[in-house]
Amino acid sequence: MLINLTDYFEVDGKRAEIKVPYEAQVFNDGINELPIVEKDDLNLLVENVGGGKLMLKGDMKVVIESPCDRCLKPVKVTVPMSFDYSVVKPDGFHEEDEDDYQDFMEGYELNSETLINNELIMSLPMKVLCKETCKGLCPVCGKNLNDGECGCDTFVPDPRMAAISDIFNAYKEV
Ligand SMILES: [Zn+2]
Ligand SMILES: [Zn+2]
Structure with missing residues (x-):
């Protein structure tokens, strides 16, 4: 207006x-x-x-x-x-x-x-959470973990190892 x-x-x-x-x-x-x-x-x-x-x-x-x-x-x-x-x-x-x-x-x-x-x-708030204890989404299958466990292996590898495996994967694609 x-x-x-x-x-x-x-x-x-x-x-x-x-x-x-x-x-x-x-x-x-x-x-x-x-x-x-x-x-x-x-x-x-x-x-x-x-x-x-x-x-x-x-x-x-x-x-x-x-x-x-x-x-x-x-x-x-x-x-x-x-x-x-x-x-x-x-x-x-x-x-x-x-x-x-x-x-x-x-x-x-x-x-x-x-x-x-x-x-x-x-x-606007910097951070928006549905609740403080929100468990987020499973990084493997995407299930909302507030609705219960999905049973995926969510072991997070050492980030340095992850970087190395990314490089290997990149080579594989070539
Ligand atoms: Zn949430
Ligand atoms: Zn999952």
């Missing part, structure tokens, strides 16, 4: 709280398309703080479905976000305002989807 902020840039002290819906149904984290299963509206506070600058403060929460890092089962992950930015009026932009350059601004308009996607990528 594009939110026109022209009035806020023009009038010193103008301030409002805006509820902004998040339109995305899926979120691409660069690797996976993660379904968004729940989302609040973004609570956005816009305030003209003088000198052609706006303060933008916001918070929201979304629930996405992300695969468990060990067993790949989809896990619901609540991602809270909050931010605080200042933006400069587009035609008052100077070199020294570089820190206030925000890629979600398109001229006088704020692209809320870009803003929320940026926040989401920064707020």
Whole structure:
């Protein structure tokens, strides 16, 4: 959604709280398309703080479905976000305002989807597990070991030996 902020840039002290819906149904984290299963509206506070600058403060929460890092089962992950930015009026932009350059601004308009996607990528947890004790998948047959043992020989050879056997295998293929 594009939110026109022209009035806020023009009038010193103008301030409002805006509820902004998040339109995305899926979120691409660069690797996976993660379904968004729940989302609040973004609570956005816009305030003209003088000198052609706006303060933008916001918070929201979304629930996405992300695969468990060990067993790949989809896990619901609540991602809270909050931010605080200042933006400069587009035609008052100077070199020294570089820190206030925000890629979600398109001229006088704020692209809320870009803003929320940026926040989401920064707020995603580093690690997603269905449970702390998740046993993951069998490296041999791929069975989810949380559902029981598969009986495979999962002896992990010394990694140096594995490297040597990779070389042998490579030769075999030639
Ligand atoms: Zn798991
Ligand atoms: Zn197995």
